[in-house]
Each structure stands twice: as C-alpha cells, then as structure tokens.
Amino acid sequence: MNSAAPIPEPDTEHSLSGYSFTGPNVINVAVLSLLAAALHGGVTGAHFTEWIGYGIFFLFSTMAQAFYGFIMLMRYWEAREDSQNPDPRMTRKVPWERGYYQAGIWGNLAVIALYVASRTSGVPFFGPEAGQVEAWDFYGVVTTLLEVAMVFLLIGILKDLRSEQEA
Numbered sequence: 001m002n003s004a005a006p007i008p009e010p011d012t013e014h015s016l017s018g019y020s021f022t023g024p025n026v027i028n029v030a031v032l033s034l035l036a037a038a039l040h041g042g043v044t045g046a047h048f049t050e051w052i053g054y055g056i057f058f059l060f061s062t063m064a065q066a067f068y069g070f071i072m073l074m075r076y077w078e079a080r081e082d083s084q085n086p087d088p089r090m091t092r093k094v095p096w097e098r099g100y101y102q103a104g105i106w107g108n109l110a111v112i113a114l115y116v117a118s119r120t121s122g123v124p125f126f127g128p129e130a131g132q133v134e135a136w137d138f139y140g141v142v143t144t145l146l147e148v149a150m151v152f153l154l155i156g157i158l159k160d161l162r163s164e165q166e167a
Helices: 026-050 052-083 097-120 138-166
Strands: none
Touching (some): 026 138, 097 138
C-alpha cells in the first residue's frame, strides 16, 4: 500500500505568470518572426544580384527577424522549464522585456513602411532602382502580412504587461 500522495501537475499558466516572455502570444510572434525571416532569406540572393545595398538590407532583415524570434522562443522555453524546477535558476522578470517588444514593433513597422513605399511611390533613398515603383509580389505581401500580424500581437502583449503591472 502506497501512502505517498500523488504529485500534482504544475499549473503552467499560474506558474509562468511571474516570468518574462511567457504571454499567450509570445510563441505566435516568435513563429511569425521566424517565418518572415525565412521569406526574407529566400529573396536575399536575388536582391544581391540587383545591388549589394539591397542584398545587405535583406540579409540584415533576415538575421534580425530570425534572432528576434529565436530569443523569444528561448526565453519562453527557459521560463517554462524553470517554472517546473524546484530550484529555479533563471531571472523571472527581465528589465528589457518591454523594450524588446517595442523594438519588434518599430523594426517591423519600418520594414512594412519600406515595402509599401517601394510599391506605391518608389524605392526610397539609394540604389539603381531609387524612385522606381516595384510590382506587388506574393512573397512580399505574405511577408508584410506576417509583419503586420506581429505588430498587432506585440501591441497586445504590451497591453497585457501594462495590465499586469497595474494589478
């Protein structure tokens, strides 16, 4: 006869509440960012053939969005693992969480604005196609929609953070 009480399953939602990067949309934003990075990466080579500056921009966009999504996933998985550890070792709240979300909003808004401007009024600033209006393309529209979704989700995450702080 076993008299030991069963160990209850951890309440993930409750136990993650004290950690950064654990809101319900963190995974969604991370995946969207990684998808946008993959799409940008897929056209980077073609943009290098147009002009090195365009290629560098797309390479930077790819790396930035991949890094952004990767950091969010890693923090989420670390918090999830740490919340179930009887001897947690991770800093629960990081002071840069809000700034990280804001950087994602502004960075994606800048890329969205550049894409829309290049399709409506022409490629801004530099390069051999400066001032030329580019055609709307399937991959560009899909990538931009992913970025728009990220912006809205990040705004929602920031609102949730504000609500947590006021409570």
